[in-house]
Amino acid sequence: MKVALLGLGLMGLPIAHRLVHCGHDVIAWNRSKERLKIAKEEGLSVESSLTAAVTAGEVLILTLSDAEAIKDVLFDSSVKPLIKGKSVLQMGTISPDESRDIGASVETAGGDYLEVPVLGSIPEAKSGELIVMAAGSESAYHQTLLMLRGLGKEVEHLGPVGKGAxxxxxxxxxxxxxxxxxxxxxxxxxxxxxxxxxxxxxxxxxxxxxxxxxxxxxxxxxxxxxxxxxxxxxxxxxxxxxxxxxxxxxxxxxxxxxxxxxxxxxxxxxxxxxxxxxxxxxxxxxxxxxxxxxx
The missing domain is CATH 1.10.1040.10 (N-(1-d-carboxylethyl)-l-norvaline Dehydrogenase; domain 2)
Structure with a gap:
């Protein structure tokens, strides 16, 4: 699966490595050039252009710090039109209302939104033992389920957007x-x-x-x-x-x-x-x- 992973913080980097380990084609992007450099040195494929990264992925995984950062990245005027037809998986810890707001904007842009916050830290991300809490688009859930099982063996769909958050x-x-x-x-x-x-x-x-x-x-x-x-x-x-x-x-x-x-x-x-x-x-x-x- 072609994945654009946006955000290379403490969890983004090991999650990107885990996805590559599981056989996925990952292109990583980060606002900070320093983290992008680290990812490249560790063997990940990186892209300094946000629009190029989004264009390359059929699935977008967001490992960003908060709702404000997600909105700044995902709904940038140059990025929002590129969401159409893509599955957007949001992994950060945000409030249910924030997630519902982001999900509605993704759907308006023609994308499928699935919130998939995870419990666990760097060791669990590296070993694929995160607890994944999915909610939202069932089509995006079924499309990405095998990929998500590479991050956490049991991936339960909890219902509408907001429940996972x-x-x-x-x-x-x-x-x-x-x-x-x-x-x-x-x-x-x-x-x-x-x-x-x-x-x-x-x-x-x-x-x-x-x-x-x-x-x-x-x-x-x-x-x-x-x-x-x-x-x-x-x-x-x-x-x-x-x-x-x-x-x-x-x-x-x-x-x-x-x-x-x-x-x-x-x-x-x-x-x-x-x-x-x-x-x-x-x-x-x-x-x-x-x-x-x-x-």
Whole structure:
């Protein structure tokens, strides 16, 4: 399948490599020349011209940062006429309303729109083990299903546009909630001098356990959040979106609002570009690993 992948950020690059690995003809484009250069050095076919990239693809995959970036790229006056007859797959985390708005514009331009946000990070993208949440055009879904199964083995169609975006926001809210909750519990354990492994041994036996706790434990213990697959600043963007959607739905958004404040505190403390688990430092400020009696 001829794919034009637009956006070579943290997820765009490994997704492009995975598609090539699965036998697809991929042409990659990015606004930043630096990322384009990296992609070329890594063996990907790249195109510096957006219109040339869009023209080359029968399927357009958008791995862009937010709805504003998607609209700027996809509905540029030179690009919009080229959408006709193409399937447009949107993989970023945006709100349901934003996705519905983009989908309507794609359909007006004569294209098929499928939202396919994914759960997972760089390792899962490389191995084809992402969780893919598809919603929208059924024709685009069936046309691209085999390709999507190269990214995630189980690719379920959730219904009309907006449902995939909603599920993705719900998933990312759990990322923040689980990490924040575990950070607070672990902070208490360490402050009271309880052996961390004793606590973890009990936790692993309980219904409260989530694999992400062990996945992030080393980062908490060593206070090292470098080389992120999902930076804190990106989680802030997603939780802010979640909060907007819940408020518009009439839900009580106090929990997400409190979580967002903690995340922003972490960013203000200099952790914005670090792994999102660095929110531990905002929950347990000033905690010194060298004097951690619980270790």
């Amino acid at each position: 909603a599920v993705k926001l719900a998933m990312n809210q759990l990322i923040a909630a689980l990490t924040a909750g575990f950070s607070q519990s672990l902070g208490l354990i360490r402050a009271e001098g309880v052996e961390v492994e004793q606590f973890m041994g009990l936790l692993r036996q309980s219904a409260l356990y989530a694999p992400t706790f062990d996945k992030k434990l080393k980062k908490f213990m060593e206070h090292d959040y470098s080389n992120p697959n999902f930076p804190l600043k990106h989680l802030i963007k997603d939780i802010a979106l979640f909060q907007q959607v819940t408020e518009a739905s009439g839900m009580n958004s106090e929990i997400s609002n409190a979580t967002l404040k903690v995340l922003i505190n972490g960013q203000n403390a200099g952790y914005g570009d670090e792994d999102y688990s660095s929110l531990y430092e905002a929950i347990n400020p000033g905690f010194d690993a060298e004097t951690d009696i619980g270790c």
